[in-house]
Amino acid sequence: MSAPRNPRIDSERLWGDIMALGELTEPDIPYTRRSFSPMFLKGREWLSQRFADAGMAVRLDAGGNLIGRLPAADPALGTIMIGSHSDSVPSGGRFDGIAGVAAAIEVVRAFRDAGHLMNHPVEVVDFLAEEPSEFGLSCVGSRAMAGRLLDDMLAYKNAAGEALGSAIDRVGGDVANIAQARRGDIASFLELHIEQGRVLEDTHVDLGIVSAIASVTRVEIQFEGRADHAGTTPMHLRRDAGVAAATTISFVAAEAERRAAMGRGHFVATTGVVTVSPNAANVIPANARLIIDIRAEDDDVLEGFLESLDAQTLAIAQAASVGRSGWKIVSRTRPAHCDPQLRELLGQSAQSLGYSVLDMASGAGHDAAFISMIAPSGMVFVPCREGRSHTPEEWVAPEALAAGAATLLETIIRLDTRPAPANRTSTQGARQ
C-alpha cells in the first residue's frame, strides 16, 4: 500500500449518513423513497451534496444514474466503480441499497482524509430505480449502463400514463442519448449490500463473498374449473381449481427441495402469490392463479425444474378435472457470475482485517448482475437481523456495516496497487 497514512472507515460517520438518509421518507409510510418520486429526488439532492463534500465531481449519466468521480493519478486506467442504489420499496428499510451507496461515499472520504491519491479513477454510483418501479421494471439504471435498457422498456407506462423514458428525462437522464450511458471503461465494479437472508446470521459468519447472483424466473400458472355449489356438488362431479393449485404448491416446494440438495448451487422456488376466486366459503373455486418465483445459480437446474413444473401442472390439472388455462414465464434473467479474482481479493481483504467470510450465492437480484455483463464485478454481503428486508424493521448492526465498508476499502486499495491484474481486467472490461 502506497498511502502515507492508512485510509480508515469512520464507522460513526457512515452510520450517521444512513440514518440521515432514512429521515428523508414519505412521513406516513417509513421508509419510503420510491424511484422517480419527489422524495427520491430529495434523497438524491442530499446524496449529491455528500458526493461533492467527499471531493467528487458529480454528474447524472444518460440513464439517470447519479455518479461521483474522484480524480486519479493515472486517469488512463480503467475506472473502479463502487455503489448501489438509494431508492426503496414502499414501506421498506433503511439499508437495502443505501448501505452500499453510503459505504462507497465513506470509502472515498477515507481516501480524502488520509490524503490518499488513487492511481485509478474511482466512481461512486447511485443506480436509478433498482427496486421494481411503478413502470414494472427494476434495475433501470444498471440496465442502461450495461446497454440493456431497450426501447420497448423505455415505452413502459406507469399508472399515470407517463412513459419510463420521459420519467428518466424528468429525473435528469437523457433518453435521446441513452447509448451514452453504456460504459466500456470499468475495470472493476464492487457493490456492498445487505444479505436480505439469514444464512450469515445462522452460521455466525461476518461477511458473505458473493459467488453468483442467481437468476430470477417468475412463472404464472392459472387453473380454470367450475364455480359449483359447495354443498350440493358431489365430490366426483367437481372441477375444483383450488385443489389443482394446492397440489402445485406442494409440488413446487418438494421439487425445489430436491433440486437444492443436488449440490449445484443456490436453488429455491416459492409460490408467493395464491389467488382463488370467487373465494367464497360455499362456492367451489372456479379459478386459481399462482405466481412461482424461482432462483437458480445453475441454468440447467432451472431448466429441469421448469420442464417438470410444466409437465406436472398439466397432469395435476387433468387429475383435478380442471384446465390449465394459463402458463406464462412472466420474467426470466440469467445467473450472473462474480469475477473469480475479485471474489478472491474481497475474501483476502476481509480475512486480513480479521473478518470471517462465507462464499455464497445471492438469491436476490442486484445492479451488479447487469454490471457483470460489461465489467468484472464483485459483491460483499453484510448480515442483516433475522434476514429481514423490504420492511421498516430491516436492521444491520453498525459493526457489521463497518466491517463491510472496511473490506470494500481494503479491496479497492489492493486493486489499485496490483500492477498486472488491474490492467488486465481493465482491458477485459472495455472489450466486453
Add this chain to the structure above:
Amino acid sequence: MSAPRNPRIDSERLWGDIMALGELTEPDIPYTRRSFSPMFLKGREWLSQRFADAGMAVRLDAGGNLIGRLPAADPALGTIMIGSHSDSVPSGGRFDGIAGVAAAIEVVRAFRDAGHLMNHPVEVVDFLAEEPSEFGLSCVGSRAMAGRLLDDMLAYKNAAGEALGSAIDRVGGDVANIAQARRGDIASFLELHIEQGRVLEDTHVDLGIVSAIASVTRVEIQFEGRADHAGTTPMHLRRDAGVAAATTISFVAAEAERRAAMGRGHFVATTGVVTVSPNAANVIPANARLIIDIRAEDDDVLEGFLESLDAQTLAIAQAASVGRSGWKIVSRTRPAHCDPQLRELLGQSAQSLGYSVLDMASGAGHDAAFISMIAPSGMVFVPCREGRSHTPEEWVAPEALAAGAATLLETIIRLDTRPAPANRTSTQGARQ
C-alpha cells in the same frame, strides 16, 4: 279426491309470476333483492297483492314472515304450510326461494279456480331473510317460527350499526313479542326449491324428493409462518404458511372423497376461501387462512372428519415448521331429516303424475331445516340448468317448475283427504 273439478297448475301463470318478481331488482346488479332492503320490501308488496288476489288473508308474523292464509272447511285441523323465501343473494338468480313461494301461490290459485275448499287451513309463507343477511345470519324467519331466533342473534349488527331486531321491526315484525312467531299448529310443511346442484340433470330424473338437509359446518384454519425473502432463504430454513395451507386443501379433498364413498349419505367438503399474505411473488407466505365448508347427512361421519382434520392440520403445521395459529368451528348446524310419510307421499304424488323421482339429500341449507324442528317437513327439488345457482344465469325449465308445482298440489290434496295420518301428524306437530 273430493274436489268437484280437479285443481290444476297454470304453468304460464306460475312462470309469469317468477318473471315479474325478477323485474323487481336492483337495476345495476340483477337479480338482487336482499332481505331488509327497500327493493326486498317492494317485492313483498307485490307478493302481498298476489296472496290477496289468490283469496288469502295476509299478515306478517312477529318474526317478519309474510303469511297468506286460506279459509278451511275444518279450521280446527292443523295447518298445511307451503312456501320458501323471496330474498336473494347479491347478483343472484330468479328462482332460488322464489320458485317455492310462487309455486305455493299457484297451488292456492288452483284451489280457488277449481272451487276446491280444503279441509285443513293452508298457509303460504315467504320466510324472512333465508339467505345470509348483512347481519351474518341466514334463515332468520324460519328460525323465529321454530323458536330458534335467540336474543344474542337479535343483537347482531349490520355495517350501518342497526341491530337485527330493529331491522325485523322495521320490515313489519314484532321483536318484543318474537315468541308469538313460534308455531305449534303446523300439521305439515312442504317446500319446493331448485336443486342448486347437478345431480338431477346428470341422472335425467324429473324431481328430487329430499331425504335430509345436510348439516353445514364451517371451520376456519390459520397457519402462521415467517415472511422471509423468497430469493435468499434456503428451502430448509423456511416457514412457509402457504405450503401448510396447500397440504390441508389436498387433505380435505381426499378425505371428503373417502367419506363420501362410505355410503352413509351425502358428504362433501370444500376449501372455498384461501387467503395468503403478504401474497407477493418475492416473499414467502407468512400467513394463510382457509375456510372449509363441510356438509354431512350423518353426524358421525362429520364428527370423524373434524377429528381427522384437527389432528392432520396440527401434523401438517409441524411438518412445514409453521404454527397452526387458528382453529375455529365458525358455525355448525345439525342435519335435518325430512318426514318419512311426507317423503313417501311426495314420491307417490309425483309418480302418479308421471314424473320420475330420486331420493336425495340437500347439500344446501333451507328454511325446511328449521321448520322440521316443529313440524313434519318435506321438500321437492326441481332441476336447475348445470346446477347453477346464486348467479344471474340460474335457470329452471318452465316444465320442470310446473312438474314440481303439480306434485306439490297433488301431495297437499292427498294430505288433506287422508283421514288418520293428517290428524296424527297434526297432533305430532303441535306436540314437538
